[in-house]
Amino acid sequence: MTHLHSKRLPGPGLGRTLAAVVGLVAALALGAVGQAKAADAPPKVLSEAAPKTPSPMDRWSDQPHGFASLDGGTTGGAGGKVVTVTDQASLAKYAAAEEPYVIRVSGAVAVEPFGSDIVVASNKTITGVGDTGEIVHGELHLNPGTHNVIIRNLTIRDSYVEGDWAGKTQDFDAIQMDTADHVWIDHNRFTHMGDGLLDIRKDSQYITVSYNQFTNHNKAFGIGWTANVKTQITIDHNWFNGTKQRNPSADNCAYAHLYNNYLSAQVADGDPVWTYGNWSRGQTKMVIENSYYDGVQHPYQADATAELVQRGSILKNTTGRHDAWGTAFDPHDFYAYRLDPAAAVPALVAKFSGPQARIGTVLNVPADYPTVQAAVDAVPDGNDSPVTLAIAPGTYRAKVYIPAAKPNLVLQGTGQDRSDTVIVYDTPAQFGGSTGSATVRIAANDVTARDLTFSNDFDEAAYEYSGEQALAMKTTGDRIVFENTAFLGNQDTLMTDSPKLNLISRVYIRDSYIEGDVDFVYGRATTVIERSVIRALSRGSTTNNGYLTAASTWKDNPYGFLVTGSRVVSDAPAGSFHLGRPWHPGGEPDAVAQVLFRDTELPAAVKASPWTDMSGFSWKDARFAEYRTYGPGAAVTADRPQLSDADAAGYTVANYLAGNDGWAPQAQHR
Incomplete structure (x- = not known):
């Protein structure tokens, strides 16, 4: 001009x-x-x-908290290209790639053959676009040695094989990882899968599982399958609704910190042992804080070899075991966090857990x-x-x-x-x-x-x-x-x-x-x-x-x-x-x-x-x-x-x- x-x-x-x-x-x-x-x-x-360090109360932060934030942190595909996928071939291609990617899943991606794995390699972020990203009939699988993975804002659903309520014939989890480290699983909905909804196995370390919904299932969330005591895991603000067991089951975890979780509408099939809420197993040290249990059998229990500290939780219409012994550990020794009041947990978790339209893709500069x-x-x-x-x-x-x-x-x-x-x-x-x-x-x-x-x-x-x-x-x-x-x-x-x-x-x-x-x-x-x-x-x-x-x-x-x-x-x-x-x-x-x-x-x-x-x-x-x-x-x-x-x-x-x-x-x- x-x-x-x-x-x-x-x-x-x-x-x-x-x-x-x-x-x-x-x-x-x-x-x-x-x-x-x-x-x-x-x-x-x-x-x-x-x-800027995210507030522990920031429900929309794009950066992980808890154990996934330690030892160098978890950044997923940060620094890589952003791609949007709408089909299985594209999702599988970018998820398994050697280089980092931020992978956005738009709409429902149907996986074939039924129950197949989508292998997720290191340095990946997989996130749903808006609240409509879905993986249907398939599993996200992290092989041994995989590290630095973020999985957010997805619905993973419907690999259940009719008649296999116990999950004995097919191993079709929503997410399964073996000996992985630095993984953040956040704001997802897992429902109606073939075996477990979430399996964190074999010495996986530095894991945070937050604001997820586990629904309509037998075995919700298992941790362990190892004789070693290595796993450090934070589990907060999750909603276990209409599940029977493993909410979660934590076997031989070095440190398991559970807070502000909501357990409701537990499946009632009369099983006196394998219907339960949280279980500290083996040598696990578990701390439970300000959670809410509504109508749950065995809301929290511990093996004689394990330790479990519980404080501040609310129990409504619960029966069975309420175990607490040992000193476990102090989560504040590892990271900063702030608890929501237990009485507020049902409303907060029902509103903020699962996929959210306002969670978007964030690139940090x-x-x-x-x-x-x-x-x-x-x-x-x-x-x-x-x-x-x-x-x-x-x-x-x-x-x-x-x-x-x-x-x-x-x-x-x-x-x-x-x-x-x-x-x-x-x-x-x-x-x-x-x-x-x-x-x-x-x-x-x-x-x-x-x-x-x-x-x-x-x-x-x-x-x-x-x-x-x-x-x-x-x-x-x-x-x-x-x-x-x-x-x-x-x-x-x-x-x-x-x-x-x-x-x-x-x-x-x-x-x-x-x-x-x-x-x-x-x-x-x-x-x-x-x-x-x-x-x-x-x-x-x-x-x-x-x-x-x-x-x-x-x-x-x-x-x-x-x-x-x-x-x-x-x-x-x-x-x-x-x-x-x-x-x-x-x-x-x-x-x-x-x-x-x-x-x-x-x-x-x-x-x-x-x-x-x-x-x-x-x-x-x-x-x-x-x-x-x-x-x-x-x-x-x-x-x-x-x-x-x-x-x-x-x-x-x-x-x-x-x-x-x-x-x-x-x-x-x-």
Whole structure:
């Protein structure tokens, strides 16, 4: 975009360096409108950054807890490509591959022959897409030596052979592992299989089994089949419902920590011995905490050679053995955790166990992928379900490009504040044009960014280039959301655009911060900026310090830029800033700017006549207006078109964003 603009004036304090400092302070201090935030420390450099440690109470964390988090942790297919499978051949291919993969199972994958194994090799994550991923008639099998596997959010069902209730004729488990280590099994549903639902066998170590449902079965969950005492296992928030035995049975476990599990609707077939809840067998040391047993025979029992400590559990209508002897071990010696109250367990586990639609694919930067771009590149083209790039606190000095082929991404900063996670580069338009200058470019649809700062820290005061454009962000995709984000720059900080003039893209910016001087919010996308702070930076002039907006809205699009419920702030002299000017790229007559400032505070820096011409095009031919603006920079004059109350009813956030598909991201952010 070629601009006519005033040269930056020389003098102390007017350079890009000071502007960056001012902007960073403002980004730290100004949050949602009317809410001040204490300034935090500057962002850490990447070498000092570390992934945010998940809370033990985070039911949606993508990182394992308990024993699977120890001895180097369990990361599954982190760092590998993300693939989506819909058939047995693809699932088997990627699961058995030597290299790491994040494998997403979409829909029901039927396994043939009936009861066959899908072999899972090391360094794999297998997860269901939404809550509909299923493996039917088959088993996931981890051979001896397999390590670092995550299995989440799946239903594995229906390999039961009629008449074989005891599971003696077919060994068709849902998941079976032998001498495996570092495995996390989380938020799955196992039902109606041929033998056991889950068999963890033969010296497997560093295992966590959490938030799963075991239903409609005889032998639910067995651990052991070894004379060695090696297995360390955490079992929490699982629901054993309509099962008979092995809930679980733990044989020769070095450490078995069971907490907040729910046992209900136990199969009652009159068996006096082999109908039971938890069994500490052999040399097992077992600790049970704050679980809930409803109508269970032998809720917890221990061999004379084993140890079992029970505390805080609730027993309702139970009979038979309630064994507890020995000291076992203290789980706090191994890892941090926090217990839910036992009385809350039935409701919590019923709600949160099993596959969950909100559990998505998470790629961690830099823990799993060294750069943000590497994580973007790992996402398959045509991605049709949300993938979250969880970006750890730090300063990432690199450009990022999300191509149109990679929709449905969420860029999520994981720091305590948006200033903790910064993506920054310093390219001006002199090298590669305005698009090439952008630190981040989003060409894909359905992309969301939260809790991040985007910056272009090119120091224009140090150079004498004729063009000083330096974009922090450019979008051309549709249905883009920015929440609690900051955009730092000078000229052309934020460009929201579309692939071509007569295509409409929509962008929703909420609770965010935008700074700049010349045309620093511009483009042709329909863009709503709500409950945000816009800082107009001084260029040192007493008469013209710049322009907030430069819209190039297509003439047939009624909605361009809406700034609503926000604050404009500035350190520029009074009467030295324009609200905007009409941009006609390349002299395009069908680009007719539409901009509305609504219910927004304006500073004294705003000119009494705030709209101005651009490149020979009159601002009076554009669609510029205000409605109920206030503050020292607000006024009602002949040079400040105002919407009537009747007209304003049609210029709402909902109308700007709805389009032809009813998109309403604002409804999710109220």
